Amino acid sequence: MIRKLKKIFVIVGAVAMFVFNIGEVNAQDITYSQPYNSPTYYNPAFVGLTLGLKTRFNYQKRWTGLAGNYYTYNFSADIADRNIPGSGGLGLIFSQDRQGMGYIQTTTIGVMPSVRIRSSYNTLFQVGATISAVNRKLDLTNAVFSSQLDPIYGNIGPSTFSDYGNESTFYADFSLGGLFQFEKGSTTGVIGFAAHHLTRPDQSFTGHTAPLEIKYVAHADFIINFMESRQFYGKARGWKLNPGFIYQRQLFMDVYQVGLNAYTSYVYFGIWYKNEAFNWDNFSNMTFMLGTNVPFTDQNRMKVMYSYDLMIHSEHGYVGPTHEISLIFEFDGVSFHKSKGTLNSMKMPNQPLECSSF
Secondary structure (H helix, E strand, O other): OOOHHHHHHHHHHHHHHHOOOOOOOOOOOOOOHHHHHHHHHHOOOOOOOOOOOOEEEEEEEEEEOEEEEEEEEEEEEEEEEEOOOOEEEEEEEEEEEEEEEHHHHHHHEEEEEEEEEEEOOOOEEEEEEEEEEEEEEEEEOOOOOOEEEEEEOOEOOOOOOOOOEEEEEEEEEEEEEEEEEEEEEEEEEEEEEEEOOOOOOEEOOOOOOOOOEEEEEEEEEEEEEEEEEEEEEOOOOOOOOEEEEEEEEEEOOEEEEEEOOOOOOOEEEEEEEEEEEEEOOOOEEEEEEEEEEOOOOOOOEEEEEEEEEEEEHHHHHHHHHHEEEEEEEEEOOOOOOOOOOOOOOOOOOOHHHHHOOO
């Protein structure tokens, strides 16, 4: 009973922070266990970075040890265009996040254009933006408040609190990012930076001012090719390694993620460390990833990856692990326009750098 009440108080406290102290408490963006599988969510400059059409679906079930239903999913699609001078590509993004027992739900839909700047044969810059519309809903119909709780019997009846029921707010949002990509020998690298919520939109339900704080993202990763064949997806033997890191800062929250992924014989696996440093506490997580690459043809493939994210501090273990699944489809030959006599997947002498995704 005590453990059950503890979980209820966690949920009650979270709702109370959003409802009663919305002028002082600001929501933080979702952090995925597999940031490398949702690149345009973190930096819109990734739109159209590699040839073809990419679709990505990410689902995360957080803190399964808690009574609440914390989940989020993200869908994105982007297509590259090399036939319009300066064009990188065009993308779409749709995401939804649910917190607590479904009391707070955030839905986002946006469009992501990008611009491609060639600096040399083996280097390039891309700049991208996300223009989105956001809807946040607060539903306290089934909420449990302190007036309903008894230390012995638990939930003993309806609450007298009725100031809020169903609330909803809409706002526009804008994000901007850039990256630098280079290729040297068998190594490809990407270094980037993005700033989200640049307009600091008001997300309050109650009429108080609650600006969404700007989130800054810095990231870098490298793909090191140890394959015997230069063909990226084929029967070549060897390894591909993908070390990387991503840093996020939003208001008083800093999140660091650093790790290593590997690919061999159609199998992905990786291990990442994540630290979430707040003013009042310190959280560390280990994430283990396993996945597979299923090639349909030389230019079309599906990737499926699963990760298990676990807090490594015993005092926080009661929140339970986080599960995440990513489903990715890549179609290298798809583009807005077809150049006659030229395969879009080929790197021609007069074309800028074209690299495969990991």
